[in-house]
Amino acid sequence: SQKIEQNSEALNIQEGKTATLTCNYTNYSPAYLQWYRQDPGRGPVFLLLIRENEKEKRKERLKVTFDTTLKQSLFHITASQPADSATYLCALDSWGKLQFGAGTQVVVTP
Amino acid sequence: GAVVSQHPSRVICKSGTSVKIECRSLDFQATTMFWYRQFPKQSLMLMATSNEGSKATYEQGVEKDKFLINHASLTLSTLTVTSAHPEDSSFYICSARGLAGGNNEQFFGPGTRLTVL
Numbered sequence: 001s002q003k004i005e006q007n008s009e010a011l012n013i014q015e016g017k018t019a020t021l022t023c024n025y026t027n028y029s030p031a032y033l034q035w036y037r038q039d040p041g042r043g044p045v046f047l048l049l050i051r052e053n054e055k056e057k058r059k060e061r062l063k064v065t066f067d068t069t070l071k072q073s074l075f076h077i078t079a080s081q082p083a084d085s086a087t088y089l090c091a092l093d094s095w096g097k098l099q100f101g102a103g104t105q106v107v108v109t110p
Numbered sequence: 111g112a113v114v115s116q117h118p119s120r121v122i123c124k125s126g127t128s129v130k131i132e133c134r135s136l137d138f139q140a141t142t143m144f145w146y147r148q149f150p151k152q153s154l155m156l157m158a159t160s161n162e163g164s165k166a167t168y169e170q171g172v173e174k175d176k177f178l179i180n181h182a183s184l185t186l187s188t189l190t191v192t193s194a195h196p197e198d199s200s201f202y203i204c205s206a207r208g209l210a211g212g213n214n215e216q217f218f219g220p221g222t223r224l225t226v227l
Binding site: 098 | 114116151152153154155156159201205215216217218219220221223
């Protein structure tokens with residue numbers, strides 16, 4: 001397995017701004033990388049998947065980039081809303097299994 | 111999207127008792143189900159992978175005799191925590207992966223909060 005690092009400090013952001021989260025990994029580049037949203041006391045909800053040969057993926061106000069040279073993925077929430085407040089997890093494929101980061105909490109204030 | 115349910119959502123038990131948690135895929139057939147454990151402020155840790163009709167594969171450090179997994183059908187997997195102790199208190203989450211789907215997406219259940227007194 002490899003080490004997956006996400007910012008442990010909460011990201012506080014004003015409504016309407018763009019939130020940018022980082023996911024760094026240490027070893028081999030996975031075939032794909034996923035981002036999930038997790039609300040307190042709930043299971044993760046799938047948001048986006050990006051493959052190793054893709055540089056960028058978008059879904060509505062969400063954007064994910066994947067740089068295998070830097071071993072990093074960035075997750076952007078544009079035009080953030082208070083409803084976007086949650087913990088966001090990145091997960092790497094590891095031989096068909098997912099390995100999760102600890103997540104970054106995002107707090108969007110009106 | 112595909113729905114995965116878990117039952118119960120919350121359970122409190124005495125030390126030494128066994129607890130069974132069910133994971134169901136409601137609208138698709140799940141060839142593979144995964145069981146995770148999550149402690150507060152920590153990441154989801156994979157405990158085991160189960161394929162329908164075969165024995166579960168446990169991750170290193172997970173006691174297979176303590177965490178019994180049964181995947182009897184394509185829509186149901188169960189996790190039984192045997193002789194539970196306070197250190198087993200955690201948030202247990204299952205996920206399921208279907209027969210089709212090119213994006214290897216896993217669908218997660220809502221989780222089960224286990225508290226062992």
